[in-house]
């Protein structure tokens with residue numbers, strides 16, 4: 001059975017992002033870990049992606065998509081499919097699994113109580129892709145203090161009510177920053193950052209920047225490490241990128257690495 005490492009257990013507020021790459025393979029034992037964390041007084045917030053589910057729905061509609069810097073370029077016809085897939089399918093399926101594991105969870109997205117007020121990241125390059133302008137933490141604090149786990153789909157809303165597609169890793173790091181989380185855990189389909197066929201256990205921002213520029217970190221790993229770097233810069237002590245057995249890479253500020 002999976003257990004959380006001791007570094008995770010010191011956190012009071014923990015944001016856990018479940019990547020679309022791994023969501024469909026997680027079992028009840030994995031989700032029961034969350035119950036154990038709550039029993040230790042740790043407040044949990046879960047965010048999720050859903051790239052593979054979006055790919056399936058786009059394919060069914062005969063639409064092909066591509067990414068730039070790990071972000072899906074999202075046309076006007078695609079944003080409706082992205083929104084309905086993440087909010088209508090992926091989010092309720094995850095809430096259901098959490099409930100089955102005995103966790104009180106409630107599904108949210110950027111529209112709920114203006115949770116993620118967003119703006120276009122760069123319309124020319126990415127079209128209907130958003131960046132987070134403001135996180136309304138009120139609803140998150142109310143829920144977590146009542147022992148309820150918010151489960152957040154990565155859809156933002158502009159002030160005019162337009163849905164925008166935001167990468168799940170970006171949402172996770174913005175939420176972690178906004179609530180002042182002690183720990184951000186990004187669960188994905190690989191055991192962390194792999195460089196020259198070797199998984200790294202502990203890395204610093206300086207190394208990450210080198211690896212991005214040398215092309216060792218690419219695609220979906222880019223928003224993860226960028227989110228991690230933003231969190232570290234703002235004082236969140238560490239970010240972990242792990243697989244479903246919670247094995248992976250810890251990213252720490254230079255001064256914390258001996």
Ligand SMILES: Nc1ncnc2c1ncn2[C@@H]1O[C@H](COP(=O)(O)OP(=O)(O)O)[C@@H](O)[C@H]1O
Nearest residue numbers: 019020021188189192193194216217218220221
């Ligand atoms: N240096 C790297 N180490 C590990 N994985 C990497 C690296 N660079 C790119 N990747 C890719 O990033 C993927 C994880 O990102 P992504 O597919 O978006 O996952 P998720 O759906 O969990 O967000 C890995 O499966 C791998 O293909």
Ligand SMILES: CC(=O)N[C@@H](CCC(=O)OP(=O)(O)O)C(=O)O
Nearest residue numbers: 019020049050051071072167168
């Ligand atoms: C802008 C952008 O790239 N949005 C992502 C949102 C889903 C996501 O992040 O899913 P993963 O967790 O599987 O990566 C997308 O359209 O795939």
